[in-house]
Amino acid sequence: MARQIAGHLQKINSTRTLDAGPGVVRRTVLPGGLRVVTESVPGVRSATLGLWVGVGSRDEQPKVAGAAHYLEHLLFKGTERRDATRIAEEIDAVGGEMNAFTSKEHTCFYAQVLDEDLELAVDLVTDVVFAATCEDRDVDTERRVVLEEIAMRDDDPEDLLHETFVETILPRHPLGRSVLGTEQSITDLTPAALRSFYRRRYQPHRMVLAVAGNVEHKDVVRLVRSALGDRLSASDSPTPPRSGKARFGRSPGLALHTDETEQAHLMLGVRALDRHDERRSTLSVLNAALGGGMSSRLFQEVRERRGLAYQVYSSVASYADAGHLDVYVGCQPDRLGEVAGVVGEVLAEVAENGLTDAEVARAKGQLRGGLVLGLEDTASRMVRLGKNELNYGRYESVSDTVARIDAVTAEDVADLARALLRRPRGRAAVAVVGPYAHTDELPDELHEVMA
Numbered sequence: 001m002a003r004q005i006a007g008h009l010q011k012i013n014s015t016r017t018l019d020a021g022p023g024v025v026r027r028t029v030l031p032g033g034l035r036v037v038t039e040s041v042p043g044v045r046s047a048t049l050g051l052w053v054g055v056g057s058r059d060e061q062p063k064v065a066g067a068a069h070y071l072e073h074l075l076f077k078g079t080e081r082r083d084a085t086r087i088a089e090e091i092d093a094v095g096g097e098m099n100a101f102t103s104k105e106h107t108c109f110y111a112q113v114l115d116e117d118l119e120l121a122v123d124l125v126t127d128v129v130f131a132a133t134c135e136d137r138d139v140d141t142e143r144r145v146v147l148e149e150i151a152m153r154d155d156d157p158e159d160l161l162h163e164t165f166v167e168t169i170l171p172r173h174p175l176g177r178s179v180l181g182t183e184q185s186i187t188d189l190t191p192a193a194l195r196s197f198y199r200r201r202y203q204p205h206r207m208v209l210a211v212a213g214n215v216e217h218k219d220v221v222r223l224v225r226s227a228l229g230d231r232l233s234a235s236d237s238p239t240p241p242r243s244g245k246a247r248f249g250r251s252p253g254l255a256l257h258t259d260e261t262e263q264a265h266l267m268l269g270v271r272a273l274d275r276h277d278e279r280r281s282t283l284s285v286l287n288a289a290l291g292g293g294m295s296s297r298l299f300q301e302v303r304e305r306r307g308l309a310y311q312v313y314s315s316v317a318s319y320a321d322a323g324h325l326d327v328y329v330g331c332q333p334d335r336l337g338e339v340a341g342v343v344g345e346v347l348a349e350v351a352e353n354g355l356t357d358a359e360v361a362r363a364k365g366q367l368r369g370g371l372v373l374g375l376e377d378t379a380s381r382m383v384r385l386g387k388n389e390l391n392y393g394r395y396e397s398v399s400d401t402v403a404r405i406d407a408v409t410a411e412d413v414a415d416l417a418r419a420l421l422r423r424p425r426g427r428a429a430v431a432v433v434g435p436y437a438h439t440d441e442l443p444d445e446l447h448e449v450m451a
Contacts, residue, residue, distance in 0.1 A: 025385065025395050026217035030224065032234040033205030037385045037395065038220050039212040041378060047118045047213030048378040050110040051125050052386040054206040054239055057181075058104045058174035058319075060197075064189060066181015067197045069102040070146055074194065075109070076100070077138035079131040082124075084138075090124060098124060102179055105242065105319060106390055112379055115214035122223040129207075130231055134198060139191040147187070150180050157265045158330070161433040164257050165267040166317075169324050169429035172249030204228075205236035208389045212381035241393045242320030243276060252429030254446060256439050264333040264434035266340065268449055269326030270420050271427040275318040275391060281404040282412045283316055283325065286420075288363035289355050289413070290314045290346070291327060295362055297346050297355075302329060308339050320391070324429075325420060333434055337443025344449040351421035354414025367405050371398060 024040045060067050077084045091098040096113035098121075109129050111121040153159045163178050170176035180186075211220050225232065252271070273283050291298040291314025302312045309331040317324050327347075331339045355363075374380050375398065388395045420427075428450040436442055 024217075025397075027389070027395070028217070028221050029238060030204070030221070030228075031232045032203075033207075033236040033238040034224070034228075034232060035208045035238055035389055036217075036221050036224055037208060037210045037389050038215055038217045039381050039385055040215055040217070041213055041381060044214050044378060045115055046112060046378050047115045047121065047211060047215050048110060048112040048382040049118070049121045049125055049209070049211045050108045050382045050386050051129050052208040052210060052390055053107045053109075053129070053202055054105070054208075054242075054390050055107055055201040056103050056105040057177055057179040059201065060174065060177075060181075062177075063185070064193055064197060065177055065185040066146065066179070067189060067194060068107055068201075069179050069181065070142065070186065070189060070194060071134075071198055071202075072100045072102045072107055072109075073142040073145060074134055074138060075128050075132040075198075077142065078133050078135065079127045080133060081127060081131065087124065087128065090120065094120060096121065104175055104179060106387075108383075108386060110379070110382065118211075118213075118215060118220070119223055122220070123227050126209075126224065126227040129202065130228065132198070134191065134195045136191045139189075139194060143186060143189070146180065147183060150183055150186065153178075153180060157259060157261050157263070157433045158328070160257060160259070161265045161267050161328070161431055164255050164433065165269070165326065165429060165431035166324075168255040168431050169252045169269060169271060169326075170246070170248060170322060171252065173246060173322075175246065175319055175322055203236070204232060204234065206239050208386050210382050210385035210389065212385060213378040238393075241391055244321045245274075246319070246322040251426045254430045254439060254442070254450065255432070256436060256442065257431070257433045258435070258437055259433050260435050261433060263330045264336045264432060264436075266329045266331070266336060266343075266430070266432055266446075267326055268340070268343065268428065268430045268446075269324050270429075272316065272323040272325040272420055273318060274321050274323050276320070277318075277323075279412070279416055280318060281401075282408050282416045283318075283323075284367055285360060285363045285405065285408045286350075286355070286413050286417055287314050287316045287325060288366050289359045290350065292363065293366055297350065297359070298327060298343065301346050302339065302342055306342065308335055308342065333436070336432070336434070337445045340443060340445040340449055344445065347421050347449070350417045352418075354417055355410060357410050360408070360410045360413055364405050364408065368402055371401060371405075 027037045094117040098111040100109040113121045167176045298312050302308050309329045312329045314327045
């Protein structure tokens with residue numbers, strides 16, 4: 001990793017052309033460390049632009065939990081040149097879309113427009129991100145909106161379950177905290193604290209501007225230089241990708257959120273691989289075969305053969321220094337024990353005997369198809385550009401990704417399943433949302449899955 005970062009920093013002042021398959025990807029680093037990465041996609045009439053900031057909820061201190069997401073709202077309220085109404089009117093006038101999203105490790109402000117309106121998109125997005133005024137009155141207005149968003153999350157059992165599970169499997173660590181913050185932290189956040197977070201964190205060297213569509217790289221670079229002017233005059237180098245190994249204050253456990261729901265919502269899983277792990281493609285294959293589709297082990301056992309649930313799936317979360325592999329099931333409360341037992345049996349069987357060659361082949365085909373079909377629009381391509389640059393400091397072509405998937409063998413999957421799923425004590429977590437007053441009311445099978 002150190003050699004990769006060193007090589008990355010040696011090339012920051014050049015424009016490079018990279019292999020992107022059907023499109024052409026180019027990368028330029030501007031003064032101040034802002035990276036501009038574009039993919040020219042022939043045959044489309046749209047362009048999607050995303051300004052990625054390498055700042056997310058994991059970068060917050062507990063007293064400002066939720067600040068990154070709060071800012072995502074706040075920056076749209078007005079800039080030095082535009083108020084919120086004008087921002088909305090300008091993007092609507094060209095039939096475009098403009099929005100933002102926040103995750104645990106980054107925030108992205110994006111706009112999708114016709115290719116002929118790219119100049120407006122660059123101007124709007126850079127204006128919002130670099131020149132927001134963050135007025136006190138706007139902080140108070142958006143506080144109410146964010147609190148409503150937290151309330152909406154709490155009204156959705158599956159969303160609430162996910163938050164509860166992540167906090168349980170990554171305890172006492174910023175990655176385990178909600179991106180939204182808490183009612184208390186949002187209520188306590190002051191305008192001064194938000195402006196300080198904004199000024200310190202939103203710097204060009206932490207940013208990537210990614211554009212995909214009917215665009216020319218040199219035109220995008222010219223538009224960005226024109227829009228940002230002397231804001232690009234600093235001599236900073238791009239911030240290297242995050243790396244390291246996360247440390248947690250205690251082992252995962254079992255968490256219950258009591259809620260009078262019609263279903264019991266169960267999520268269980270184990271700590272897994274970070275995104276820099278060379279086995280990440282193997283984990284993707286394992287996840288797809290376990291619960292990634294209708295032919296997966298979990299779907300077939302839980303839904304098709306036994307009719308215990310309508311929805312069952314597995315998923316993977318991979319961060320710079322941690323990760324987890326999870327299983328979700330929603331079922332009738334009186335079936336929770338049986339469901340947990342079946343899930344435990346499936347995981348134990350895969351840990352013991354791996355997957356069949358046919359299962360591995362289907363999972364690889366599913367991943368290949370999903371990857372290629374997912375890049376049919378410019379928005380998906382923009383997201384791939386931004387994440388590759390922020391997370392790895394390089395662009396990985398679709399052909400390279402497919403090659404890594406194709407190289408995975410059934411033996412690779414068996415080895416990883418054994419490492420992650422056999423005797424997972426100390427790495428496993430279980431979370432439940434449902435009509436149970438206390439953990440003593442939960443079936444024994446839940447504890448057995450963690451053993």
